[in-house]
Amino acid sequence: MARILDSIDSPEQLRTLSIPQMEQLAGEIRNEIIEKVSVRGGHLAPNLGVVELTMALHYIFNTPDDLLVWDIGHQAYVHKLLTGRRERFHTIRQFGGLSGYLRREESPYDVFGASHASTSISAALGLAAARDLQGKEQKVIAVIGDGALTGGMALEALNNAGSLKKNLVIVLNDNEKSISDNVGALSHHLSQVRRVQTSPSYQRLREMAKGSIERLPVVGDRAREAAGRAETSFKQFMLHSKSGVIFEELGIKFFGPFDGHDIPLMLDVFENVKKIEGPVIVQVVTKKGKGWHVAEGDSTKWHGPGAYDYTTGTIKKNPNDPPTYTEVFANTLVGIAEKDTSVVGVTAAMEEGTGLKKLHQRFPERYFDVGIAEQHAVTFAGGMAVSGLCPVVAIYSTFMQRAFDQVVHDICVQDLHVVFAMDRAGIVGEDGQTQHGVFDIAFMRMLPNMKVMAPKDEEELRHMLYTAIYMDGPVSLRYPRGKALGVPLSQDLHALEVGKAELLSPSTLEEAQRMDCAILAYGSTVAQAQLAAAELAEEGHRVAVVNARWAKPLDEEMIISLAQGTRHLVTIEDHALMGGFGSAVLELLEREGMRDIDVRRIGLPDTFVEHGAPTILKELYGLSSAHLKEVIRDMLASQQHTLA
Numbered sequence: 001m002a003r004i005l006d007s008i009d010s011p012e013q014l015r016t017l018s019i020p021q022m023e024q025l026a027g028e029i030r031n032e033i034i035e036k037v038s039v040r041g042g043h044l045a046p047n048l049g050v051v052e053l054t055m056a057l058h059y060i061f062n063t064p065d066d067l068l069v070w071d072i073g074h075q076a077y078v079h080k081l082l083t084g085r086r087e088r089f090h091t092i093r094q095f096g097g098l099s100g101y102l103r104r105e106e107s108p109y110d111v112f113g114a115s116h117a118s119t120s121i122s123a124a125l126g127l128a129a130a131r132d133l134q135g136k137e138q139k140v141i142a143v144i145g146d147g148a149l150t151g152g153m154a155l156e157a158l159n160n161a162g163s164l165k166k167n168l169v170i171v172l173n174d175n176e177k178s179i180s181d182n183v184g185a186l187s188h189h190l191s192q193v194r195r196v197q198t199s200p201s202y203q204r205l206r207e208m209a210k211g212s213i214e215r216l217p218v219v220g221d222r223a224r225e226a227a228g229r230a231e232t233s234f235k236q237f238m239l240h241s242k243s244g245v246i247f248e249e250l251g252i253k254f255f256g257p258f259d260g261h262d263i264p265l266m267l268d269v270f271e272n273v274k275k276i277e278g279p280v281i282v283q284v285v286t287k288k289g290k291g292w293h294v295a296e297g298d299s300t301k302w303h304g305p306g307a308y309d310y311t312t313g314t315i316k317k318n319p320n321d322p323p324t325y326t327e328v329f330a331n332t333l334v335g336i337a338e339k340d341t342s343v344v345g346v347t348a349a350m351e352e353g354t355g356l357k358k359l360h361q362r363f364p365e366r367y368f369d370v371g372i373a374e375q376h377a378v379t380f381a382g383g384m385a386v387s388g389l390c391p392v393v394a395i396y397s398t399f400m401q402r403a404f405d406q407v408v409h410d411i412c413v414q415d416l417h418v419v420f421a422m423d424r425a426g427i428v429g430e431d432g433q434t435q436h437g438v439f440d441i442a443f444m445r446m447l448p449n450m451k452v453m454a455p456k457d458e459e460e461l462r463h464m465l466y467t468a469i470y471m472d473g474p475v476s477l478r479y480p481r482g483k484a485l486g487v488p489l490s491q492d493l494h495a496l497e498v499g500k501a502e503l504l505s506p507s508t509l510e511e512a513q514r515m516d517c518a519i520l521a522y523g524s525t526v527a528q529a530q531l532a533a534a535e536l537a538e539e540g541h542r543v544a545v546v547n548a549r550w551a552k553p554l555d556e557e558m559i560i561s562l563a564q565g566t567r568h569l570v571t572i573e574d575h576a577l578m579g580g581f582g583s584a585v586l587e588l589l590e591r592e593g594m595r596d597i598d599v600r601r602i603g604l605p606d607t608f609v610e611h612g613a614p615t616i617l618k619e620l621y622g623l624s625s626a627h628l629k630e631v632i633r634d635m636l637a638s639q640q641h642t643l644a
């Protein structure tokens, strides 16, 4: 049978469908997503949960003239399928293919780019304010999850929306989940609102819901019909309790909860809601992973799986793979916390991703998930540091960006001992532009009191974590996404000397000074540097290799000695060139008046790195050992040229 999906190239075509056709389409969309995402992995459960919701929004609102703003955008695959990107959908998250999030340049339907949480209400409110100033007729709709609603920005935006009184529809996609279980008092509040539906005082509820429907300016036939249905379906209806729902107190009308998988109901709700003046929140209850039992059963595991077999529902994993950096970090942290009760862990809704779940399970009282609230996480850690605890804030490099002022103002100015364990540092791959962690060396390095380090492998990561926990002041430690190198792990931990690099080859500094050049490699690039040096040796080039370990304080003594001896330095880092480790080396040489040293820096250019497999991206941006060799050959050739 021909698929309806194959005839949908825009929401206009969707709007011609009947309810049974839309129901069939919902099933086809789910199958398409389950199958296509299985190839490279991606955000599965969030998308399966919003199929009917997305269809209803595009059906009722006149997109793209009406402006639909998604929060994070990890749940926008259905939106992509319905807005002219169906044929390219199989390329999602691949180099040159569709983005896994929202991008304005990808489609006029992607009104506002996203991937970091909690931005949708702010952006939508801005669009609504501009619309009114420009005298346009448009609906503006923000779709935000209950997880993203825990972010400070979302709350700041609600505060503003409640007073600006612009016409704005906020759809709260409430599936009770962030990546893991949602946390916090607001989440508790929402679950109270939901729970009333199933309370014993059903008669009271029925009355309230009836009143709630009547409150809507237009009651659709489908809603009225459904209102007369049996008790169970009636429970799916809107419950509106003016007092007690926090948003009403902020001046934002609140409707819900509604069953987000009931297409006729969704259509009626949005048809009604779009006529309401002022800001409105509609609580739509959905099930993450809906329609595929494996994903419904464990939506955390299926939030963003890697490649999987969709016929069996198993995630592909090679049992012989080395552990990930995250796993090594988490195990080491728990080991240290076993012996030291002052160590506590803080995460902003990323207990799975950062590995803090291990600490959560072992020491629940010393584990804090603060919600998607990186700014708060940092200052909260600051408070604990003042009281003598040692907080380890486990956070992705990209999300650390959110909390920059907190790091400056609350931590560094007061020289507080907080450890920032920054996972997913460097190129992260398929998640692309907004998720690469390529700015942290720069924004951490420039801050007074901050120390900045990165390990060459997972064994060094363990000692660096230990070092960070037992030193003073703020420390940032970055390590990459994914599989570690598989090196043996020692039993004991020891502190590394602060600001001391490791000369990997040759064995003494005197010998190293007599080499043709020295590579100063930072963090995960050390392995490429060693490979390049070994291969260049076969061509007769003598290249020293240094594992820099610290971007701040730099091992000034070693760098100056090598510069004086070899007069040729190459720096390499998985980070933006501007302000990174190589810049620190240049600054040192400039300060020392060593302007005649030939320095070549390898790192990322002044552009946002695209999405794609890390190997492709590293090749493209020159982070491969092949490119490193080319740079060194060129440098040494130009030296001979000068000498001749």
Ligand SMILES: Cc1ncc(C[n+]2csc(CCOP(=O)(O)OP(=O)(O)O)c2C)c(N)n1
Pocket (backbone or CB within 6 Å): 046, 072, 074, 075, 115, 116, 117, 144, 145, 146, 147, 148, 149, 173, 175, 177, 178, 179, 288, 348, 349, 350, 372, 374, 399, 402
């Ligand atoms: C600032 C920020 N911190 C962390 C994340 C990582 N993250 C991606 S999706 C997600 C959960 C979002 O939950 P919710 O908004 O409820 O959407 P759902 O996945 O449940 O549909 C988190 C924490 C992020 N995208 N942005």
